[in-house]
Amino acid sequence: SRSSAASDVYKRQSFIVALKVLKKKQLQNDRLELLTRSEIEIQCHLRHKNILRMYSWFDDAHRIFLVLEFAKGGELYKHLIDAGGFESKRAANYICQMAHALDYLHMKHIIHRDLKPENLLIGTDGQLKIADFGWSAHTLSMKRETRCGTMDYLSPEMVSGLPYDHNVDIWAVGVMCFEFLTGVTPWGEGVYLSGVCVCVWVWCVQCMSVIAMLVVACGGLAWSVSATCPRLMSSLDYTHLVMRKPTLTYRK
Secondary structure, X not given: OOOOEEEEEXXXXXXXXXXXXXXXXXXXXXXXXXXXXXXXXXXXXXXXXXXXXXXXXXXXXXXXXXXXXXXXXXXXXXXXXXXXXXXHHHHHHHHHHHHHHHHHHHHOOEXXXXXXXXXXXXXXXXXXXXXXXXXXXXXXXXXXXXXXXXXXXXXXXXXXXXXXXOHHHHHHHHHHHHHHHHOOOOOOOOEEOOOOOOXXXXXXXXXXXXXXXXXXHOOOOHHHHOOOHHHHHHHXXXXXXXXXXXXXXXXX
16 A cells, blocks of 8 residues: 555444545655546446445545445455465455456456555455555556556566556466465566566466366356456466476576
């Protein structure tokens, strides 16, 4: 979360919300005014069970207040750290919920661009909620060039400075699939992205088990089953492990 933000929970008439507070001075200093406006415009119009709802917003002379859905379970990242990695069935469940949410976002020409466990929350009923749309973008062309997000989850085209589309979100899901199973990101210390073909140290049996579960659980989604399942597998690099030697670059 941004350093300018703080969250508090308020209860009124048995309806609990989270209040995200942004300091205007801090936003100005960090040149985040336009990103914050975009975040509000995008998230306020989203209606999906796996996307954190933004009900409204208001401001005073010094602060902006975002009225958000209360996610009782907190950050998924904390659950992942505590567990040290999830069982295949639990990981597949989370990936499937992300697939449904991303299918909805991409149909609306929205790219999240900063998917990671810290930006996934768990709701009162245990459902996954995609949150923090600070780097999200609405684009009819679905082609962007801004490099943003978190390094461990960036796709090769974004790292290489090439134009990219909604597939950067799908790459991040593949990275998280590995992380959900192992408790760590696939990139070992001293290893960095060196082009389009990047090898991941992956537990193939576990990951293919998750893919199989997704085909069953998300059978109605072209996103996860047919059109972009190869993209998800590419970020897991199952095909690269089978077809070619690893392409890794080490820092000296």
